[in-house]
Structures are given as C-alpha cells and as structure tokens.
Amino acid sequence: MENTNTKSNSGLKAAIVVLALLLLGSIGYIYKLTSDNKKQVTELSTEKAALEDDIKARIAELEAMSGENTALKGDIDAQKEEMTKLLEELEKSKGDVQAMARYKNEYFRLKREMDNLVAENKLLKEQNVTLTTSLDSTNTVLEENRKFTDTLLVQNNNMTKTIEKASKLAVLNLNVLAVKERSSGKQIETTKASRADKLKISFVIAENQIASSGDRKYYVQVMDTKGNILGEKKTIPMGDDQTLTYSFITTVKYENKSVQVTEELAGDNFEAGTYFVNVFSEKGENVSKTSFVLK
Numbered sequence: 001m002e003n004t005n006t007k008s009n010s011g012l013k014a015a016i017v018v019l020a021l022l023l024l025g026s027i028g029y030i031y032k033l034t035s036d037n038k039k040q041v042t043e044l045s046t047e048k049a050a051l052e053d054d055i056k057a058r059i060a061e062l063e064a065m066s067g068e069n070t071a072l073k074g075d076i077d078a079q080k081e082e083m084t085k086l087l088e089e090l091e092k093s094k095g096d097v098q099a100m101a102r103y104k105n106e107y108f109r110l111k112r113e114m115d116n117l118v119a120e121n122k123l124l125k126e127q128n129v130t131l132t133t134s135l136d137s138t139n140t141v142l143e144e145n146r147k148f149t150d151t152l153l154v155q156n157n158n159m160t161k162t163i164e165k166a167s168k169l170a171v172l173n174l175n176v177l178a179v180k181e182r183s184s185g186k187q188i189e190t191t192k193a194s195r196a197d198k199l200k201i202s203f204v205i206a207e208n209q210i211a212s213s214g215d216r217k218y219y220v221q222v223m224d225t226k227g228n229i230l231g232e233k234k235t236i237p238m239g240d241d242q243t244l245t246y247s248f249i250t251t252v253k254y255e256n257k258s259v260q261v262t263e264e265l266a267g268d269n270f271e272a273g274t275y276f277v278n279v280f281s282e283k284g285e286n287v288s289k290t291s292f293v294l295k
Contacts, residue, residue: 193294225273238284
C-alpha cells in the first residue's frame with residue numbers, strides 16, 4: 001500500500017513539473033510575442049515618421065519648383081497635389097504593416113515621377129540659360145550694328161550736307177555802275193543821280209565741278225535810299241511764309257565753268273543817296289549783296 005502511494009506521489013510530482021515547465025514556456029513565448037510586437041510598433045512608428053518627413057521635403061521641393069514660373073508648372077502642381085494627398089492619408093493611418101507597405105509603394109511611385117520632373121525642369125532651366133546667353137549675344141550684335149548704322153547715317157548726312165554746301169554756286173564780284181546812255185548807244189559812267197538813266201549790274205558765277213549743270217535763275221533786287229524796290233517790283237513766295245520782291249530775273253546757262261552775268265535796269269529820276277543790291281538764288285538764299293551811292 002505504501003508503494004502504491006509512493007508511485008502516485010511520484011507521478012503527481014512529475015505532472016506538476018511538466019505543467020510548470022509548460023507554464024514557463026508559455027510565459028516566455030507570450031513575453032517574446034509582446035516584446036516583438038512592441039518592437040514592431042516602434043519600428044513602424046519610426047518608419048511612418050521618416051516617410052512623413054520625406055513626403056514633406058518633396059512637397060517643399062515641388063513648391064519651390066512651381067514658384068520658378070517654369071513651363072512644367074501644371075505637372076509640378078499636380079504632383080504636389082498627389083504628394084499632399086498621400087501625406088494626409090499617412091498622417092491619419094494607424095501605421096500597420098500592410099498600410100505602411102502600401103503607402104511606401106505609392107510614395108516610391110510618386111518619387112520616380114517627381115525625379116523625372118526635376119530632371120526635365122533642370123534641362124529646361126539650362127536651355128533657358130543658353131537661350132538667354134544667346135539672346136544677350138544677339139542683342140549685343142544688334143546694338144553694335146545699330147550703332148554702326150547710326151554712325152553711317154550721321155556720316156552720310158554730314159557728307160550729304162558737305163556735298164550740298166560744296167555744290168552751291170558762289171556769286172562773286174557783284175558790281176553796279178550808273179550810266180548815261182547817249183542817242184548813239186554809247187554809255188557813259190556817272191555818279192550823279194540826275195544824269196543816270198540806267199544801272200549796269202554784273203556778277204560772276206564761279207566755277208564748280210561738283211554742282212550740276214543747267215539753267216540757273218537769280219532774282220536781283222535793287223532798293224533805293226527810301227526802301228523802294230526798283231524795276232518790275234514783282235513778289236513771289238519763297239517758303240516758310242516768306243516772300244521776295246525783285247527788280248528783275250536773270251537766267252544763266254551754267255556748265256560748271258565761270259560765267260560773267262551782266263544785266264541793265266532802266267530808270268528815270270534817280271534820287272541821290274545810297275542804293276542796295278541783293279542777289280537771291282531760286283531757293284531764296286541771299287547769295288550776294290552790295291551797295292553804291294549816287295550824288
């Protein structure tokens with residue numbers, strides 16, 4: 001009987017030991033599971049925070065690119081919108097394994113698209129720099145050409161003025177003689193107003209090889225001591241609301257050689273005093289003048 005009790009006690013002890021071992025094993029397993037779960041939660045939380053930071057950095061980079069007024073602004077803004085939406089979803093999530101895997105995959109997809117945009121935007125900026133440099137060079141060349149053209153225009157204008165000035169005909173040796181003409185036709189020079197019945201007016205048109213040949217018209221104006229115009233007394237317009245009253249017109253055939261011009265102005269009752277003679281070109285320019293006195 002005692003042996004039977006002893007065996008029973010031994011079996012009970014063995015069972016207790018086994019149960020104790022099983023209990024310890026369960027406790028260890030549960031502890032390990034708990035520890036692994038905490039570790040996973042910590043890792044997922046860290047991974048989630050890191051992913052959020054990455055997305056925020058990408059959004060900031062997209063905002064900077066969009067502000068550059070690039071041709072890709074529409075694509076950049078669309079990419080920014082997708083990144084912002086992903087960030088909002090990630091911040092609201094509990095960060096479980098499956099969700100994190102999905103968010104990471106979506107982020108990497110968007111990141112690849114963004115990398116392409118960044119590369120394309122960089123290429124456009126480089127092309128713009130090249131174009132700007134080329135445009136600056138072109139503008140510089142155009143400005144130099146404009147200055148050169150302006151210089152040529154000034155030189156041409158100066159040359160034209162020089163030629164015009166040089167081509168003007170000089171009227172020299174303007175001279176007036178008062179004469180008394182006898183019935184025989186002989187003319188006797190006089191300085192007395194009472195004896196004079198004609199004025200002989202002469203001048204020389206100087207030689208000029210630059211001037212064009214052809215007829216030249218000159219208006220001769222003779223004015224007595226009281227300011228009266230002698231002769232035809234005809235008035236013609238001379239531009240700029242100016243007029244000219246002349247005594248007579250003389251037309252000269254000019255062939256680039258010196259020409260002696262002599263004209264006569266008949267009159268009677270010449271008064272004593274100082275007379276003034278002016279010669280005007282067809283353009284109304286006073287090309288020569290003189291005065292003489294009758295006693």
